[in-house]
Amino acid sequence: MNVSEILEGLNANESRLLLALASKGKPTSPEEIFSAGAFDQLVEVMNAASWLNAKGLITLSETSYKCYALKKPLDAPLPERRALEYILNNDGKIEMADLSKAVDSSEVSIALGWLRKKNLASIDKSSGKTMIIVTEEGKSKTETDDEKVLRILSNGEAHESDLDSKAIAQLKSRQDLISERIVTDRILTLTDLGKEVVNSGLEVKEEVAQLTPELIQSGKWKDVAIRKYDVRTFAPAIYPGKKHPLSIxxxxxxxxxxxxxxxxxxxxxVQPAFWNMDALFTPQDHPARELQDTFYLAHPQRAELDDPVVEKVAAIHENGGNTGSIGWGTKWSKEEAEKLLLRxxxxxxxxxxxxxxxxxxxxxxxxxxxxxxxxxxxxxxxxxxxxxxxxxxxxxxxxxxxxxxxxxxxxxxxxxxxxxxxxxxxxxxxxxxxxxxxxxxxxxxxxxxxxxxxxxxxxxxxxxxxxxxxxxxxxxxxxxxxxxxxxxxxxxxxxxxxxxx
Ligand SMILES: N[C@@H](Cc1ccccc1)C(=O)O
The missing domain is CATH 3.30.930.10 (Bira Bifunctional Protein; Domain 2)
Known part of the structure; x- marks a missing residue:
């Protein structure tokens, strides 16, 4: 294709982008082009860029890097740090069983694991008891590499190059501490061919993206340049409000x-046990009625039953009433039936x-x-x-x-x-x-x-x-x-x- 054929094939946004890049005179990011104001949406810049790239008029280079952030603000130092402080306050040595005084019971094994892994403390059984003893490193290290990363992140998101990669890997292996985001930077650069096209009298031909009734009625549609429809163009992903899958x-x-x-x-x-169980002929000693299976209310615990049917249900449980059944043959308690529960x-x-x-x-x-x-x-x-x-x-x-x-x-x-x-x-x-x-x-x-x-x-x-x-x-x-x-x-x-x- 020669330059005039290329010129012929450019749409308005492609031309606009070429001119914008030429006027910048240096490689430029799509965001910068967009903020210069010639485009309505960033996606239009990206779209035009990808076409110009395919036509060899610009190059589009991408570099990706990772950014890290705290998943949520840390409200306390890491469990191993809290444990270490506690042990140091106890002359650098405690019995294993006392670790639960320093950290929550759910954190004991986490704290111990990391104390050892980071070489801040070691286990000693020589006295017959299992002791946790702070190491030299534990005494001197007031901040480990991962703690440093957490401190940096507490000020906001940070670029991977500003963080220690081993510490990041360690923190990623733990639950709920940090999140990773991949960021891609794009840079657009005019190629020699692109420059040639710009210099051969490129101008933006206004295009019509949408045919309106006026254009048709007035006959103007014959004169305007209509933008080509292309199913391959980028379109921004749209996430409209929609129903949750469960609601669907x-x-x-x-x-x-x-x-x-x-x-x-x-x-x-909330229902009385009567309706949830008794009326359904569920015996009062049925395992499903037990406290470990059913949520009973604490306040109020009971609701008085005054429905005349209660007597009939009671009789059915005790002797079958007049159903021909012999019932459960046990004494029925109204109190049990009045207990309130979550159905x-x-x-x-x-x-x-x-x-x-x-x-x-x-x-x-x-x-x-x-x-x-x-x-x-x-x-x-x-x-x-x-x-x-x-x-x-x-x-x-x-x-x-x-x-x-x-x-x-x-x-x-x-x-x-x-x-x-x-x-x-x-x-x-x-x-x-x-x-x-x-x-x-x-x-x-x-x-x-x-x-x-x-x-x-x-x-x-x-x-x-x-x-x-x-x-x-x-x-x-x-x-x-x-x-x-x-x-x-x-x-x-x-x-x-x-x-x-
Ligand atoms: N209520 C029973 C299901 C069931 C309903 C009606 C008749 C029989 C069984 C359950 O919760 O598992």
Missing amino acids: IADEIRTIFTSMGFKEIDEQY THTTVNSIKYLSQHTEPPVKVFSLSKVFRKEAIDATHLPEFTQIEGIIMDEDANFDMLCGIIKEFYRRMGFTDIRFRPGYFPYVEPSLEVEVKFRGKWMELGGAGVFRPEVTEPFGIKHPVLAWGMGFERLAMLRWNLKDLRDLYISDIEMLRENPLI
Whole structure:
């Protein structure tokens, strides 16, 4: 291509950039060009730069480096420093067991590990006791290399060349201390060809980026230069406000149930044990009622029960009432039933709704939070969400229950479902629902038909089909996550990359 052909092919922004670079007379960064004011957006400079680079009119060189910052301000010296101070104040030597006086119990092994690794202290067992003894280095070093880095970073972000690289590596290996960011500097330089193009009478031809009704009506469109449409141009990433992935799934679930004719219900998180357990024929000595499984309220501890149904439920527990069942055969305590707790399942919503709606048809669902004293791990959270529902109908039966659950999962995109015998005190038959995912069966919830011991006190005469299923686990399968906790960590990258729908 000769110079005049090149000139012909330049768009307005490319020409503008060439002229800006020529007037600077030296290699210049896109940011500097942008701040000179000829462009509306930095991305336009970058876009033009990449085209000019491809055409050989400029070179675009990039250098990357790392910057470090504190993840959060340090409110105390590192555990090993606090431990060291403590040992020094105790003549440079303490018993291992006393280390917990210097640092938090969760920091003991961290402090000890780093004291030894940094050679600030050593372990000595020669006296028969395990002693921690400060080394010469520990006595003289008032600041280690990593502490120096932390001190620098406490004044703000710093360039990697200003920091000790070994100390950085050490700090990176520890949790929650420092974060790393890669910064890329770009420099634009006119090539000889670029200079030649500038010197051969380059000028900016104004272009129209958008055809307007006026341009068309007035006929001006014939005279203006219209910018070429190019799908390969850079575009800035836009992160609009959008729904959290969990809300997207929740919406899907709501749409499925409402389109099947269900109405959504919910209740308070705090419930008397009566509704959460007793009304559901859960015996008062059931393990799930224990303090280590259920969150009970401290203030107030109880709510008085004055519903006439309480007596009926009591009789059912003690001797089966007039259901034909023999009940649990134990003395029922009203006090136990009056304890307030954070609901452990949304089945409490279903039974409360039934208590007010005893005639068919009933088709309701809940999608709401429940609470259990679970240790947090990859598949358990103390606060999670259940997908609950009931159907009461004259013709309701077990097949219908299995059919509804299968249909629900089919609409969520899971076709391999199986039912296994399970045990929930309030249903008979009692089922566990499992979904096959990547060749493995995963338990997603329970279901069954409410027992007469549950329905009789309310005078319910027709079958009630009930189910309660995990919401987070479903979301986990949907997004192929290994860890439930990822759903609730608001990782901004994950949220940005997640598609809008
Ligand atoms: N409530 C049960 C699920 C369930 C609901 C309804 C009927 C049977 C089982 C649970 O939390 O695991």
